[in-house]
Amino acid sequence: MPIDNSNMLKVIEDFPHQCKTALELTKGMSVSGKFNKIIVCGMGGSALGGDLLKIYMHKSKIPVFVVRDYKVPNFLDENTLVFAVSYSGNTEETLAAFEEAQKKNAKIVAVTSGGDLAYKSKRVIKIPSGLQPRAALGYTFFPVLGVLVNSNIIEVDNDEIQEMLDILSKTNEFKSAGENIAKKIKSRTPIIYSSDFLGTVAYRWKTQFNENSKSPAFYHTFSEMNHNEIAGYQTMGKDKFMSIFIRDKNDNERIKKRMDITKEIISSKVDVEEVFTKGEFLLSRIFSGIYYGDFASYYLALANRVDPTPVTVIENLKKKLK
């Protein structure tokens, strides 16, 4: 096992503990006001918590928008609750969006470990620094959830939190499953699929393969992929690509059937691997789905003989942008 200089494995193994710590960070912290929209501004790993919030709030009457851009939507107004999430606090897109939101008198909560964002914000949830942003998903998601619970905007059952922590704590199961998947991928490009509802889980796998494994990786969702992407398999081959389906017992019955039939159809063109989320509650199902992929991306990094932690190209790009 040659290259894991910054101990990404340890950080991934520590994820259940990170979630637990993150849940404590917003004790007693709330916002007042009547909101008819929630907007989460962020990029990369720091935007993912917003995507997860969108899934989690699917039963709410308040729509959630995730903005990965320099600009905020024109419908953002004083009845909008904005979370500006930047792990470093120096993400230029998020800072630009934050400033636009301020001008429009939105109520803004910043989630950051420091940087300009911490300096410029009135309401800051300070999260621990020293991690890669993508490795801090617990810190960028649960504080947002915490504030919304404290502000009576959503409810989260304690049993749900407990189930999630219990499931994630069985770290070795995820670890060995992830290692297994990485072995099967070999040097091929993984394409990850889930239901449209859990699309962010598939997107997380993709980005972890990109950043940790330095591998190309793509994603799409069911049933939309049945209307276009599936046709592309006609000219594909088992040497170049591999497909991974993330399945959830609460997937719509038609989506389940679509996944079964799609697997059957594309199996002559690619190897298909299936991963099943765990748990009864939504939080467990989301985070168990993600946790397999985190380990898979770690082991694919080792197989690719790259250090999972540094993303040198992204750092270089940022320098050139200055």
Added chain:
Amino acid sequence: MPIDNSNMLKVIEDFPHQCKTALELTKGMSVSGKFNKIIVCGMGGSALGGDLLKIYMHKSKIPVFVVRDYKVPNFLDENTLVFAVSYSGNTEETLAAFEEAQKKNAKIVAVTSGGDLAYKSKRVIKIPSGLQPRAALGYTFFPVLGVLVNSNIIEVDNDEIQEMLDILSKTNEFKSAGENIAKKIKSRTPIIYSSDFLGTVAYRWKTQFNENSKSPAFYHTFSEMNHNEIAGYQTMGKDKFMSIFIRDKNDNERIKKRMDITKEIISSKVDVEEVFTKGEFLLSRIFSGIYYGDFASYYLALANRVDPTPVTVIENLKKKLK
């Protein structure tokens, strides 16, 4: 040139005329009511018009949502204007969403050439049948725009329409540029990028390569790709992938700089091709960006020796789903 049995080339060439016809379809047709949300339900090619509407309405105070699923969001209510778009009128996801929206007393306009959707809807915009849904983008987008203009929900300048028709009418420019791009792609997998704002244009290219060319194809947007996907280029090679940047003169200056630097960085790993949208107005820029890709996907089909029109695998899947 062996295989174009159903004359997809002619259908693509006819697109400016299709747009013109589509613009006439809703003369005098409007909806009454005060709406604070617009939801477009559809799948595949029939959902794309909704995505384009979202771009087009970026200055509006009314948010636009596109639903590619069996279910509608929980915040859909009687103040929501819903467009149910299904070219065939028999798309099961769209029909399910339509029925849910009906139960919630939303005002619904159906856009379809027939099928169950035409049968079940009170308000129908009937569009001409006989095309592949993806080839009917003019028919699925402009009638929606027309109803919104007639209902005083948005304004569209006549000069904007005229500029778009003038630009698209120079069909041969798009055709030869598209042919050129297809030649450069060869048997590699194209990855298409645009700004986040114009992301649907990049997605359209991807889906056209999937359906017309039967080729794998993927897409992502700037600057999000700078936060993850770019790291995957480390293990990529010029033999497998090729990247296409769709650029727009109104792209944010930082996005422009990011595209320049990204091109420089990834050029050692892939060939990068740039395509520039045309025109001053947004409609021209959107549809010129799309039109290049439509032709490119056609010529890539010929290079792949596949008939661009039938998507047999999608038809087979639908049969198995019954």
